[in-house]
Amino acid sequence: MLKFLDRFTGTVYEIGPQWMQKVRGEVAARIRAQLGEGLRTSADAVARFWSDEYYAALFPLRFGLSEDEHGLLGHRDLYPGSDPINLETRVEQPLRWQFQDGNGLPPLLPAVMEGETSELLADRVLSRTALANVILRQRGVAPEALHAVRLAFLTYPLLNELEDALSRWPDLLTIARFLAGRDGGDLPWGLEERLLAALRDGSPPPEVTVYLVLVAAQRIKRYVFETPGLNEIRGASTLLDALVEAGEKVVGQEIGPEVVLRAVGSTLLFLAPTPQDEHGHPWDERLRRAFYTATGTAFVAATTVEVPARHLLDDYQEAIGRAYRGIREDRAKARLPVWETLPFEARCELCRARPAEGWVDLAGEGMAPVCRPCWTKRQQGRDERRGMVREMLRWVGIQAGRDLPKLGVQSRGWMAQSIGPASQEGFIPDEGKAKARRALLATVYGDGNNFGAVGQRLSSLAMGLQWTRRVERATKAAAALALARATQETAWGRGWRPGGDPVLPRLPFQVLALGGDDLSLLAWGPVGIRFAHHFLAMMDLEFQRGSEPEPASQPIAFSLGILVADYKTAVRRTVDFAEDELMGWAKRAFRESGLQQGNVALLLAASPEQIPADLESYRARMYLRSGESIRLCLTLRPFTGEELGFLLDKAEELRRRGHLGRLHRLVASLVTSPPLVGMLHYLYQRARSGDGEGSWMRSLEEGPLPPSLEGLQGHYPAAVLNGRHPFGLAAQSDGEVWFSPLWDLLEIVKVLE
Template structure:
């Protein structure tokens, strides 16, 4: 069999769901890093090393000592790296090299690989530790790749405090690296992030166009980028891709080429959307200890004596407790590269621009570019630009990546559902509902946590685990939110009689999600997501040493008419998310922990604004009276109490308006009116305990001064009653 095809087969074998690689830890000292994570990363690093030497002019004969082709030399280290620790699947690390060699020998013979090719691969596995004295360059490369892949996870390296200790622990590997690459770096870390995603995705109110644009970017990020890496290297060189970003390890000599090809792919596919990419050469010490200084020795006096701006700068990087040891590792290097990426985005000089002459008809969807295509919706015809036409055609397909993922998830967790199997994406925004909710959620302080990750194998593991937890959380939230509709086969149908899902999953990134749901379902879906996210990330938080034992998330919810421009809806939802994140960081007297939080805004009229905080202030703050008609944002626990208490409340719409108007007239008047209406029985639901339930709720939210409707705050007084009345008007209490 061809050695290159055999390497591809070995790669696919390791990725199988039944692969034992998933069940065994790569290092008994770091139980959460699987053999799969370590082996894939070792393979990617080894291939990048070989490719760099080939690009520098080294021949396969110089690399291996034999007349192999370049492709065979690369395939040999790939196979050796994927199987170098295979012996560990026998649940013991003792003698794992010999066991691995024996397995691979039999496997190669079974595949018809004999002679020199077989011996080259077996020697690369046999000598992948320094103490085994690797001889050929290929053997040394596999040895170096193995050391790099596990560098930051080694406890003995993380405890280093002096330069002498650093030299003692790493000298052999550093000398090996220099022997392979000389004085020049051989590897580079490359980081990319899509620019202005939201301006591209949400520039129209047509749901198929929004969905199509999102789908195009998802394919570029998760499919096309991987194809580009694979065409020059192997998929294992890509550490992570998702949510519009990617991170990979590449040969220094190839970094510019990969950067250019990915950038070109984005422009070719979208015409208007770009991606910013930066790369930086790195060495073994960067993998193991982040950026300089590598050790605390000589740096401690700077910590102790820093004042003013100097102290602030150190705290911004190392934290207020100056946790030098916790910060040093691969994550610190990634963070430094992320700063360069941010600067690259901010200083970008060229962006795609389509000039439109005054005499040219503009696109009826985006209103930005010249119309040059015809789009038909039923009997209506619209003149649209090339960009919108491409997006809308993509979005009208019966299958999308996220929809297929959701269907597969339901089948895996709840069994086959024929109605769901037939379901197509929602035709347009008005089919979701007259009022729809834009839910935008994002993890709290996840970036800071990732900057403390020690090794690239850990980075890959945590990135993929977080992505999986986020995806499972939103899928569970949507399924539970619409369970009765899905379970009872009550999905709505389009004009052709096909069932469709009455919501839209716009995006699922690493730890962030964006979905559209009918307004009454907004709180149930959002709170369920926050709850699931906390639960599903507990294991990950424990592995990362998170003191709180869980990760939390925050959520912004913008509720508006389906005709409201999506650009404004997204911007306002993001602003509400920021408000929720501020609430999440507030520490109470009993627990020093970050909480999940939610903040919503209900628009009954279309307002052209991107300032969520400004709208909340204008709508609810009465500065001259020193009171506020809202207690938003709420923590997850507070929001759950609200949703639980108002679940079966019944109150006439006219009474909702009267109570809301009474709140405008002040603290004492509103309380008097509330008591009067309660006693008089005008509030429908006297039998279901409206007053008792709401007063119990007010107490749990800290109200009671000067009366049960109000809570004393720094700015004066605030009430949750207006929020409750809004939620009742939206109909969140009608969703079981």
């Protein structure tokens, strides 16, 4: 029985011959469909299969798409209660080749046939094909021979299943047989047996060097949010993603898709045989110029570093570290486009900083002077505004437009044109001016915990590929499904039922960035906090600790910061606060509390004036109460995903039954009175409410509670929760502290309202 150890979680997968035969057969069939007439086109297509299609089918590894009896989307644990996970006993289940194939299992295919490994076959063939590609290019191998070697490296582990399909190219088949350890005769084109064998075995000659090219956008937030309009924000984010995709395509066409190591999060990293492209232009200068030409103002750092090929396979951190040191050096040079606005020049109507370069017709606003960077963003935002959303919806089986009623959203005019109420072409539903004045926008920022520490432990290019692809695919799948489910739940709360008439005029969110280990989005308040619950639940499941974690490993999880504020608040201000203050709070609490799960720091600010200038003093002033005998903390924040789900369920029940006013009076007593007086008032009201079926306070206290809050069982309105610190920060603990969830419930009910 083969043992596959997931190095990132410590989960063990036991794999037998039947599973291997099944997965190898289906993978081979998909590769066979990629083979065309030419060697180059076939090699490129198979490389794209391994780097895109296979990883997209495999990751997320632990959760899949489901649909409940009401037609609501959700996620399911693919291997509930199992560790080690025996895949041989699941061989009758179908394989998943798209995330929306909810009943299928990921096509897990290790790099070896026996023993123990943490490498996937895709990791191994891509990393070694990439090295073979650039090293043979350095040696001047003829194009036909080069592409034959590439295709042989990409297919030889499945030669038994693909030999008939490869027989159309006898020379390629000879190379593949040699790599597979068979006697296929002398290698064609004078290829060196020792070199190919060394590359196959992961031990390139020590004197061989290759080049790493790294291009990364800097100060992304400044570029994206320098203008407040939704089209400009969306356009700036989309433009950065489009430029990375364009760079990836260029590299794939000139060198090969397999040499691209990372193309996500406004970052492009790839291997090259020389510092110059095929026309003699330096790669870093060419790509930097492409970013500047397209954006006009984005700050881009780029570098090319030479590294020993062997380091990529046995000392990956040293190799990749050189590239990031080069980026830091280039960033320090700050080669930025220069602009100046003279006193007599008209300023751009959109950014109000740069000089205008022409007059354009702003829809609904007449002719206005604008600068080229802002106009580029605006056009990109208008033209491509549906692109990322359409792609995300496809991941969960929803066709934008036609299938949106399945989410409770109208199919016509479903994309918002502004941030704000629907009456102003925004995505926040409203019913009249009073509702519009109270429209709440959730600004969500997320980032991974310990992702950098994981990267520092990676010793090979193969594991680096696996980690990069897993984080990217799992994050995208979890975000897409969490947004879809949050939209459905919000529509459900407004009376919608699957199959009924939609109640949401537009899709109530806009994704701004969805990179490898970070995300940012804007959403209607109720959608934003529901998204956080479902997203954390899925990412916690994906990186759930197994039975054999590495000794130095740390928990992998996401932290989110969510500011729910008046939609009229300046977007740049809400973004800064959500990322710097709230997400920073959540990440610090994750470290100091020793959490094994993700968490979220949430703040409600009904008006711009309520956004605190100093979050630390605000927390102490608003949530901590000291009495003669006890200290009381009026919040559980930051919440884990489980805790937020529990509070959302309670808040939804209180909202549905119309108990907001009663809850508000209870919280007011706790806030304005000494702790014991407020708790006594609660107990008095509890006695008046009684224990009958209609008692609203009885339903408030009923479980089940998540494990971290079990101390509240029978001890409402507050209890000592072992191991919990105020605000999740150890420095805030000074003796015994009592915790109450009532203020949290009240704020969540207000958001849901």
